[in-house]
Amino acid sequence: MKTQRFLLLILFTALLLVFTGCSQSPEAKESPKEKAQTQKVSSASASKKNDLPTIKILATGGTIAGKSKTSTTEYKAGVVGVESLIEAVPEMKDIANVSGEQVVNVGSTNIDNKTLLKLGKRVSKLLSSKDVNGIVVTHGTDTLEETAYFLNLTVKSDKPIVVVGSMRPSTAISADGPSNLYNAVKVAGAHEAKGKGTLVVLNDRIASARYVTKTNTTATDTFKSEEMGYIGTIADDIYFHNEITRKHTKDSEFSISSLDKLPQVDILYGYQNDGSYLFDAAVKAGAKGIVFAGSGNGSLSDAAEKGAVRAVKKGVTVVRSTRTGDGVVTSNGDYVKNDLLASNSLNPQKARILLMLALTKTDDPRKIQDYFNEY
Numbered sequence: 001m002k003t004q005r006f007l008l009l010i011l012f013t014a015l016l017l018v019f020t021g022c023s024q025s026p027e028a029k030e031s032p033k034e035k036a037q038t039q040k041v042s043s044a045s046a047s048k049k050n051d052l053p054t055i056k057i058l059a060t061g062g063t064i065a066g067k068s069k070t071s072t073t074e075y076k077a078g079v080v081g082v083e084s085l086i087e088a089v090p091e092m093k094d095i096a097n098v099s100g101e102q103v104v105n106v107g108s109t110n111i112d113n114k115t116l117l118k119l120g121k122r123v124s125k126l127l128s129s130k131d132v133n134g135i136v137v138t139h140g141t142d143t144l145e146e147t148a149y150f151l152n153l154t155v156k157s158d159k160p161i162v163v164v165g166s167m168r169p170s171t172a173i174s175a176d177g178p179s180n181l182y183n184a185v186k187v188a189g190a191h192e193a194k195g196k197g198t199l200v201v202l203n204d205r206i207a208s209a210r211y212v213t214k215t216n217t218t219a220t221d222t223f224k225s226e227e228m229g230y231i232g233t234i235a236d237d238i239y240f241h242n243e244i245t246r247k248h249t250k251d252s253e254f255s256i257s258s259l260d261k262l263p264q265v266d267i268l269y270g271y272q273n274d275g276s277y278l279f280d281a282a283v284k285a286g287a288k289g290i291v292f293a294g295s296g297n298g299s300l301s302d303a304a305e306k307g308a309v310r311a312v313k314k315g316v317t318v319v320r321s322t323r324t325g326d327g328v329v330t331s332n333g334d335y336v337k338n339d340l341l342a343s344n345s346l347n348p349q350k351a352r353i354l355l356m357l358a359l360t361k362t363d364d365p366r367k368i369q370d371y372f373n374e375y
């Protein structure tokens with residue numbers, strides 16, 4: 001009898017243990033704090049796909065963030081925020097983990113040196129994190145090449161940096177922004193895009209910031225790299241077909257980490273009957289450097305040359321570029337003797353970017369000419 005009661009007790013205890021063990025869920029065994037952490041981790045891992053690259057989109061405004069009724073020329077640039085840009089292209093989530101930051105929201109004619117420095121520092125900071133694989137900057141097309149070249153010279157990273165814009169506002173029929181943005185994210189997440197410096201992606205083409213320029217006021221195929229060529233194409237897949245021969249990004253000598261301003265560099269344009277007073281006015285207004293968009297191979301009229309030489313004598317660095325839109329400006333003759341430097345193949349607006357950065361390091365004309373030959 002005693003043994004029977006003892007066996008029954010053991011059976012009852014065993015049943016109780018089994019029952020309580022089964023009914024207790026794993027969560028019930030955790031403290032509320034642990035439970036919250038578990039949920040957070042699992043919800044994060046549900047939305048984040050670990051095998052996809054992590055891309056940050058830094059938005060600055062422009063037509064890609066513009067709105068109109070249906071017009072492609074009358075619209076307000078820089079009104080749509082970065083979250084709306086991302087929401088408009090949900091397909092991006094299949095190719096990358098994307099998130100956005102609004103740096104500024106302006107038409108690109110209002111991008112100034114302060115914004116360049118802010119953007120450059122932010123891109124550098126983000127890329128220094130092991131959690132970020134690439135950066136996309138959305139930007140107005142008017143001065144896009146200047147910002148792209150600035151990043152090309154100042155961000156010390158070999159991770160992809162892609163600058164993108166659009167020629168039609170987000171509300172236009174057949175807006176080009178969504179597909180350009182999708183392609184930009186695709187390129188920024190591509191392993192093959194590493195080490196190529198800052199890239200510009202529009203209209204299914206990949207261009208180097210060093211070589212590309214805007215060539216047409218309104219057409220969607222406005223960004224061209226006539227002389228040097230595009231470096232790649234996007235036809236669903238990415239096809240790279242050219243290498244960059246100029247120094248950039250992690251091989252660049254220019255650093256902005258401790259800068260809060262850039263030296264004033266102005267651009268003057270050469271034309272028939274121009275005068276030397278243009279140079280005097282720039283010097284008086286505080287220019288430390290002047291880029292001259294000369295005719296042909298960076299030529300100056302006699303009057304302009306007098307003004308340029310006067311500026312050089314006052315310690316201002318003068319660089320000859322060209323208004324032709326393409327080709328190399330060579331160092332030759334009296335121009336060299338008078339320390340009028342040559343922009344090599346940089347157009348005036350990009351020569352200004354390089355000259356600003358060069359002047360943060362030196363005012364030696366020979367050294368600055370070397371920079372123009374190397375970058």
Ligand code: ASP
Nearest residue numbers: 062063107108140141142
């Ligand atoms: N005006 C515009 C801008 O540069 C043009 C564009 O984005 O295409 O912001």
